[in-house]
Amino acid sequence: MKRSLLYTFALLLSLSSCQEILEENPVGLATADSHYATPKGLEDGLKATYSYLRGFYGREEAFFLTITGTDIFTNGFGGVTNYPDINNYSPNFLGTNAFVTSVWNNFYRGINQANAVIGRAPAVSGLSTTRQEQIIAEARFLRALYYFHLVQQFGDVHFTLQETIGVETTAKRTPVATIYQEGIIPDLRYAIEHLPTQASEYGRVNKPAAEALLARVQLTLGNWAEAEQLAQRVINGYNYQLVKPFARLWDINNEVNSEVIWSVQYTPDPLTNGEGNMAHVLFVWDYTFNSTMVRDIANGRPYQRFLMTNYFIKLFNTSRDARWDGSFKTVWLANQAGVINGKAVAPGDTSIKIVNYPVSDAQKSQAPYWLIDFRDNWVGSITGQTEIGGLSRRCFPVLKKYLDPLRTSVNALDGRRDFIVIRLAEMYLIAGEAAWRQNKSTQAASYFNVVRSRAAQAGKENEMLISPDDLSLDFILDERARELVGELDRWYDLKRTGQLLERVRKYNRDAAPNIKEMHLVRPIPQTQIDRVSNPGDFLQNPGY
Template sequence: MNKIFTCLFSALVFMSCSDLLEEKPKSLASENFYNTASEAKAAVNAIYGPMRSDNGLSINYPAQLEGLADYGNSRGTQTAVSLYQGLDNTNINRVAVIWDNFYQSIRNANLVISNVPKGTSTSPEEKAMFVAEAKYLRSLIYFAMVRNWGGVPLRTEENMTVADIPRASVEDVYKLILADALEAEAGLPDVPAEIGRPTKWAAKTLLSEIYLYQENWAGAQTKSKEVVESNKYSLVEVVTSEDFQKIYGPEVVNTTEEIFYFKYSRQQGFGLVSYAHRKTDKFNYYGPGGVYAQYTDSVSNPVIKNWDAKDLRKAHILYNVDIGLGPNSCLFRKYRDPAATAGAGNDYPWYRYADLLLFHAEADARANGKPTAEGLESLNKVHRRAYGFNSKAPSAVDFKLSDFSGLTAFIDKVVQERGYETMYEGKRWNDLKRLGIAKQRILETKKIVVADKHMLWPIPNSELLYNKAIKPTDQNPGY
């Protein structure tokens, strides 16, 4: 409970503790609801609820993505995901729920963007900050959607009362994503208004990744460098593998490398749901037991087999437990909370400083057409910390420019490092797709030929049935 009250992040931690902060769609739609700063803040808080709920980012969204990654497999009802056989009805329904929750959050963001500027008892500065936060979150959501579904209907403050909206092109979706992120960068504060809220540095980090997807290498280099040179963040130093709990542990409130996280607590409906653990006599990493929907193998999977045992991240994330699939099977324990009774108290790291450093390493090399000392240092900071060395000082595990024959070799190393660093954060599959190596990696690691259809999720039936501007022929290929 100490963490809950320390965070003071009402939407994500104690929405249920205050009538003011409850999601009340009728009130949110009321013309009189947005007049004061507290009312506007409550409307902003309502954006977070659907996107980080049990059916959204708390479990369904990362679980669907992690089953596709090259370092692991799914089991149980998630099996079809990692076999690339096409989603069965269960997983199609899960993807549909993610879609619905994302659009609920977008709808709430649109209400803020449309109505907060009309408030009569809110200062211009407060209005700008609330609208900037709503645009940051809308950009974040549409960025997730375009990567997983391609072009989607663009619902904004200008058409939110219109039911029938056609799929926009991927290019047009990115135009909105970029415009929102740039406005967020201009309007968000230098430091978070409360722990867990975005800042202009979170917007710059988002822009860094957006530019990587657009192959705007100079833009990605500039934005990521601005964050590095701000000296606002630093990696949490570790000496042992268990020290990584200072980053991911359920009691952690905030760290020096937190750029933007979704905040969770052990309250019912507000916790991170474990889909990676199995409670046994020997192990208890999640109080309610866990569903262990994903697993890996320390011998048959080359990503895991070739991972240096001296890398402290490996021991922190993986643990060996036979789940009926052989003695070499391993589960993931990045998010541990033995004291959890429903959801876990671990926060979800959407953007850590480690992400930003690796964005910078890649963007700097691509912008220059070769690795440079500056980009290499960003890579080395993450690599040093992984081996227990001071991230800011030269170490025995440092890479050197002479280690790389050219740009491709350097990018390959950055991709490998990011795979280890962000394992089980729901980021790997989209990274592999962006880099154009998803099919190659799955063939190498799982011996499976991946069809084109698996690059995107299906548009849900709910959208096809009730949005008359979308026809069955608008469905993604293969579904």
């Protein structure tokens, strides 16, 4: 029930009040007027508002727009082949980009659905005041989240808190500051005030989720005291605990755990899962180049979209930090017989091993498996198969956070893994950064040390601890990279800290030649530019 309830009515009900309106065909308005006027109809409308989360979390578009084009990820073979322009900040990265358009449309549909629920709720009889306020609070949380993504990606965007009914052809770009002050922050404060501490069903947002999201917002805005206070509330005010060991957090059989504050729900039921969480394919390389490997469910379908940079590989001291092994798959077992380096390999034997340090050519040639090392040659320039990035960006450690061994078939894309949006470790990182920004270095170090202690290899906890003098913006960004890799926040982190241009130029050789100040925002979708009847009030972002 936890996985299907919030989405059962999503498609039907979202069409009735928003999707068809955006297509300038307001069929179904009468259905919306009648159905949303009932308690059940309003509840269904709220469930539909959640459905747009699935248009971002777990989608290829979201990963390209949040992790590539940064200091820690560039294009893998599949990224180069299919979608090179976002990472590379290419002159071809324009408003016609399909991923930009998809994200824009998805969030505005979600916003309009939220506006419909918020605007219609007060007129629905048969609901208690408390339940009515909770419904509005859930919708306002989701609206704030959708706008938060939009302003970070696009800058000034169209802003409305009213449901669109009928055809509208005019739009104007509202300053980002206004959207924060009149939309995102008030919405989240209302949600904090009216949401219960425990959600009625798993997957619904609750008070700590609203506090956590507002902490993220305040950190983005540089409101350090508020960010620290909100993060502290989540850390100290509830029963969340860090999962130990770190790798256990990503066990697909442990999705409902003490660290997850809020996640987007997927399901094994194909009737309610839709396209599912497809993140499991994006970080997988084509291990079938090895003669003892054939594609299977356990090892995943290789889309090969994302390749970690040299800089990121060097961030980990694997002798004491368990997050390298906890985050990345580096060993593959043969699933068919074959020969490697003249040695017979049987199913179940090690077939491939990747390490993040150099080994000798002699050691490689003597190993009864592919031994892929790291010699700090640029990962995008390796053609042989013996280094990370080899086979033209095909050989690399695989991010385990999204692997889905419970899929129904070898080529299935509709993953069932929940997508964690907010977890407790991030609250420690927010509190630590916010405290450091307020010159409270001792307190800041204590927050980071909680996360680092959990991340330690057994017996190496003391070696993982930092002192106040170790703190700097570089350390904070590095620590967030180690802990949150692949969790849709890296581009946002670099942008909000003013480090996007500098770090990309320094660490991402594919993107370095092209990135400019204009790339601090994305291009407005050309479809949006073309459809407005007041183009003088709705201009493209400069440079695109």
